[in-house]
Amino acid sequence: MENIENKTMEYLRKMFSLEGKNIVITGGAGSIGSKIAEGFGKSGARIAICARRNYDQVAEKLQKKKIDARGYYIDVLNKPEIEKCCSKVINDFKRIDVLLNAVGGNIPSATTSKQTSFFELPLEEFEKVVALNLFGGAILPCQVFGKSMVNNKNGGSIINISSMSAFKPLTKIPGYSAAKSAVSNFTQWLAVHFALEYNKNLRVNAIAPGFFLTKQNRFLLQDENGNLTERGKTILKHTPAGRFGITDELIGVCIWLASDASRFVTGTVIPVDGGFSAYSGV
Numbered sequence: 001m002e003n004i005e006n007k008t009m010e011y012l013r014k015m016f017s018l019e020g021k022n023i024v025i026t027g028g029a030g031s032i033g034s035k036i037a038e039g040f041g042k043s044g045a046r047i048a049i050c051a052r053r054n055y056d057q058v059a060e061k062l063q064k065k066k067i068d069a070r071g072y073y074i075d076v077l078n079k080p081e082i083e084k085c086c087s088k089v090i091n092d093f094k095r096i097d098v099l100l101n102a103v104g105g106n107i108p109s110a111t112t113s114k115q116t117s118f119f120e121l122p123l124e125e126f127e128k129v130v131a132l133n134l135f136g137g138a139i140l141p142c143q144v145f146g147k148s149m150v151n152n153k154n155g156g157s158i159i160n161i162s163s164m165s166a167f168k169p170l171t172k173i174p175g176y177s178a179a180k181s182a183v184s185n186f187t188q189w190l191a192v193h194f195a196l197e198y199n200k201n202l203r204v205n206a207i208a209p210g211f212f213l214t215k216q217n218r219f220l221l222q223d224e225n226g227n228l229t230e231r232g233k234t235i236l237k238h239t240p241a242g243r244f245g246i247t248d249e250l251i252g253v254c255i256w257l258a259s260d261a262s263r264f265v266t267g268t269v270i271p272v273d274g275g276f277s278a279y280s281g282v
Contacts, residue, residue: 015261019044023098023258024089026076026141029054031214032161032247033102034061039251040258041067045098048089050074076103076136082144090148098258099145099158104137106176108219118174129175134182137161142190142204150194155201157258160187162208162269167277172220172231184208184269191267203266205257210273211235212245238281241274 023040027033029051037047041062047069049059055071062069072088075081089096110125112118138160149156163180164170170177184206191204213221221232221244228236236242253272256262271277 016255016259017044018098018255018259021045021097021258022048022089022093022095023100024048024050024086024096024145025100025102026050026074027101027103027137029058029071030102032209032212032250033100034058035247036100036102036251036254037069038062038065038067039248039255040098040100041065041069043255043259045258046093048072048093048096050085050089076141077131079140079144082140086144086148095152096145096149097152097154097156099141099149099156100254100258101138101141101158101160103141104133104161104163104180105214106173106217107132110173110175111220112172112174121174126175130179130182133176133179134186137179138183138186146190146194146202149202150198152199152202155199155203155263157262158190158202158204159254159257160204160206162187162206164208164210164271164273164276166208166269167271180208187269188267195266201263203257203262205262205266206269207250207253207257208269208271208273208277209250210239210245210271210276212247212250235276238279239274239276240279243274245272245274 018040023045025033025037028037028049037049041047049055049069049071052075055073059069059071070092072085074085107129110121110129142158160183162184165177166180166184187204187206194202194204221229223229250272253270
C-alpha cells in the first residue's frame, strides 16, 4: 500500500511540477504577483521578478526561502523598456517557459462617487486605467516575451489576470470593467493566434479573481476603521463562500496553468471567486 501511495504522489508531483521552468512575472513585486511567485518557486521554478520598483527586494526575500529568483526593472507601458528587460532575462535564463502578467488595478480618479459623476470622469483617467490593465497588463508584455516564447520547442504558458468585472460589470468602475473585459477577449484571441500561426504548444489563459482585499480596492470595500462598506457587504452577500479571497488561493490555479497538467487548456478565463460568478442572487 505504501508503495502505491508513493507512486501516486510521485505521479502527481511530476504532473504539477515546475522544475526546470523559467517564469517571468510582470508586476512581480506586487501583493498578488509576489505571492504567486513564491508558490511557483516552491514548485521548483526559477523566477524573474519584473517590476518598476522593489524587484530586487522581493527577489532577495524569495532567495532567503531557497527559491531561485532574480529581480529586473520593467516599465510595462514602455515597449523598449520591456524589450530591455526581456533581453536581460533571456541572457540569464536562456529561455522563458511561462509569463504571468500580474500588473493591473483601478485608480480612485477613474471611479464614480457621490463627489464625481460618470459625466465628470476625465478621459485621461479612463485612459490610465485601460493602458495599465490592457496594454501594460497584457498586450505589450505578450508581444515582447511572447516573441521569444513562440520559438520554444515544448511551448509554454502565458497567464493573464482578468477580473469578475469582465463577467459582470461592477458599479463605480467603468474603465476598469471595460479594460478587464478586453483582457479576457485578448486572452482568447491570442490563444488562437499563437496556436494557428506559431506554436500549438504555447498556451494562453487567464484567471479572473473574485474579491481579494488589496491596496487598490480596499477604499471601496472597507471604511477607515476596517468595517465593511455597503459595497463590501453586498459583495459578500453575493459570494457563496461568504468571505473575501486570500491571495494564497490564487497560487494553485496558476501552478496548474503553468504546469504540464494543463497542457490541453488554452483560451480560457477561469474564475477564482468563491462562487460569485455562479450565483444569481436567488
